[in-house]
Amino acid sequence: xxxxxxxxxxxxxxxxxxxxxxxxxxxxxxxxxxxxxxxxxxxxxxxxxxxxxxxxxxxxxxxxxxxxxxxxxxxxxxxxxxxxxxxxxxxxxxxxxxxxxxxxxxxxxxxxxxxxxxxxxxxxxxxxxxxxxxxxxxxxxxxxxxxxxxxxxxxxxxxxxxxxxxxxxxxxxxxxxxxxxxxxxxxxxxxxxxxxxxxxxxxxxxxxxxxxxxxxxxxxxxxxxxxxxx
Amino acid sequence: xxxxxxxxxxxxxxxxxxxxxxxxxxxxxxxxxxxxxxxxxxxxxxxxxxxxxxxxxxxxxxxxxxxxxxxxxxxxxxxxxxxxxxxxxxxxxxxxxxxxxxxxxxxxxxxxxxxxxxxxxxxxxxxxxxxxxxxxxxxxxxxxxxxxxxxxxxxxxxxxxxxxxxxxxxxxxxxxxxxxxxxxxxxxxxxxxxxxxxxxxxxxxxxxxxxxxxxxxxxxxxxxxxxxxx
DNA sequence: CGGACTTTTGAAGTAATTCAAGGGGAGTGG
DNA sequence: CCACTCCCCTTGAATTACTTCAAAAGTCCG
Numbered sequence: 223x224x225x226x227x228x229x230x231x232x233x234x235x236x237x238x239x240x241x242x243x244x245x246x247x248x249x250x251x252x253x254x255x256x257x258x259x260x261x262x263x264x265x266x267x268x269x270x271x272x273x274x275x276x277x278x279x280x281x282x283x284x285x286x287x288x289x290x291x292x293x294x295x296x297x298x299x300x301x302x303x304x305x306x307x308x309x310x311x312x313x314x315x316x317x318x319x320x321x322x323x324x325x326x327x328x329x330x331x332x333x334x335x336x337x338x339x340x341x342x343x344x345x346x347x348x349x350x351x352x353x354x355x356x357x358x359x360x361x362x363x364x365x366x367x368x369x370x371x372x373x374x375x376x377x378x379x380x381x382x383x384x385x386x387x388x389x390x391x392x393x394x395x396x397x398x399x400x401x402x403x404x405x406x407x408x409x410x411x412x413x414x415x416x417x418x419x420x421x422x423x424x425x426x427x428x429x430x431x432x433x434x435x436x437x438x439x440x441x442x443x444x445x446x447x448x449x450x451x452x
Numbered sequence: 453x454x455x456x457x458x459x460x461x462x463x464x465x466x467x468x469x470x471x472x473x474x475x476x477x478x479x480x481x482x483x484x485x486x487x488x489x490x491x492x493x494x495x496x497x498x499x500x501x502x503x504x505x506x507x508x509x510x511x512x513x514x515x516x517x518x519x520x521x522x523x524x525x526x527x528x529x530x531x532x533x534x535x536x537x538x539x540x541x542x543x544x545x546x547x548x549x550x551x552x553x554x555x556x557x558x559x560x561x562x563x564x565x566x567x568x569x570x571x572x573x574x575x576x577x578x579x580x581x582x583x584x585x586x587x588x589x590x591x592x593x594x595x596x597x598x599x600x601x602x603x604x605x606x607x608x609x610x611x612x613x614x615x616x617x618x619x620x621x622x623x624x625x626x627x628x629x630x631x632x633x634x635x636x637x638x639x640x641x642x643x644x645x646x647x648x649x650x651x652x653x654x655x656x657x658x659x660x661x662x663x664x665x666x667x668x669x670x671x672x673x674x675x676x677x678x679x680x681x682x
Numbered sequence: 683c684g685g686a687c688t689t690t691t692g693a694a695g696t697a698a699t700t701c702a703a704g705g706g707g708a709g710t711g712g
Numbered sequence: 713c714c715a716c717t718c719c720c721c722t723t724g725a726a727t728t729a730c731t732t733c734a735a736a737a738g739t740c741c742g
Binding site for chain 3: 403404405415416419420422423434435436
């Protein structure tokens with residue numbers, strides 16, 4: 223049965239951890255399923271933050287663009303993660319764009335609907351605090367890195383994070399399980415595709431990574447953790 | 453009376469916006485007042501995240517330090533803001549250090565106590581979501597800036613943010629109302645005190661800012677918003 | 683098999699750091 | 713009240729990590 227299947231899936235997710243069957247049923251009832259093809263945009267920077275989405279499968283990318291057209295990748299979103307947290311936090315417009323990078327399935331709620339859900343079931347609200355809290359913490363780590371570390375190390379740590387979030391074990395190492403260009407990596411760590419290309423070439427020579435067109439396999443994670451100096 | 457005074461103060465704060473008198477009383481009852489002198493540390497990076505604090509008056513600074521000793525200022529905390537959000541989000545250790553930069557008064561709750569407060573009063577939980585959400589958003593803005601903008605612009609925007617958060621109107625312009633060294637500014641925007649010093653000197657010559665020892669007054673905010681190029 | 687995108691690699695340029703040295707202010711203690 | 717000391721700030725010069733510019737070589741897809 224479709225409905226109970228959704229409810230099972232919801233109960234697995236951080237946001238609904240420990241929620242009562244009743245709360246889950248309510249959540250399921252208020253939510254709408256949505257399918258997206260790779261490349262489609264879920265919403266765009268500046269759109270009204272009318273709803274929020276839970277990723278059930280697939281992968282999406284959250285980006286932000288400056289007034290002069292420079293883009294930054296805020297993060298990739300995988301199963302169990304939330305897209306459009308703004309609606310949850312009471313913001314009025316989406317601060318960034320979210321685009322599917324693989325075919326994806328989501329469940330969406332209206333901002334008002336979800337806020338009501340949180341009021342009626344405080345478990346969901348406290349879970350939401352934990353979920354955003356984790357993301358905030360992640361952001362702090364990146365900020366620290368971006369402020370203090372050299373490019374090479376930033377690229378390394380970015381790849382490690384991606385491998386951890388979306389890594390697939392293979393014979394050669396941990397493969398990042400979605401298409402990822404040099405440009406994408408650059409936009410995640412505040413550098414240029416040229417620098418990323420050079421760095422990856424050097425690492426490939428040392429057998430640390432193995433990469434192709436929009437594809438990266440991390441072979442020796444240790445080497446990326448290690449200090450490049452001394 | 454002391455208690456009702458505290459309750460009044462709490463009711464003014466974002467975190468307790470719209471909370472019932474009962475919830476406020478409970479919050480007040482579970483909380484402990486704390487006074488801090490300028491320079492004292494509230495907690496240090498790596499400490500167990502046993503409690504969280506609401507700033508009632510004064511100002512504190514949240515920093516993070518890398519393994520090789522480089523420091524970054526995550527943010528300054530003023531009245532109404534939360535120090536130690538980690539306890540709220542379920543983390544086990546504080547990711548950074550919080551230090552008073554002015555004499556300050558706080559109210560503190562145990563992590564468990566506050567989580568119970570959120571469960572019993574979902575208003576508080578939904579407020580917490582909004583509060584952290586705002587901070588997360590702020591972080592995104594800084595990340596974008598740090599990744600894409602030149603130092604000069606970053607320094608400018610950092611000063612504007614500080615002026616907005618902690619500005620005091622004076623005859624000469626908006627004065628940042630707590631001691632702020634060149635080094636501090638540098639640690640907020642990922643540069644060195646030398647570069648900050650040079651930039652401020654140049655701006656002082658143009659009458660855009662007016663600064664002294666650990667003191668900055670923004671005279672022409674417009675000039676800092678403006679694009680330094682073309 | 684043409685065409686669009688992605689990647690590579692060299693060479694030149696530059697923004698900002700690092701290195702280095704000296705000059706104030708504010709508080710302290712004689 | 714003056715001298716001493718500790719920070720904090722300033723400013724030049726040298727260095728460098730990274731970008732920008734430029735061009736060519738792959739690679740995928742219809």
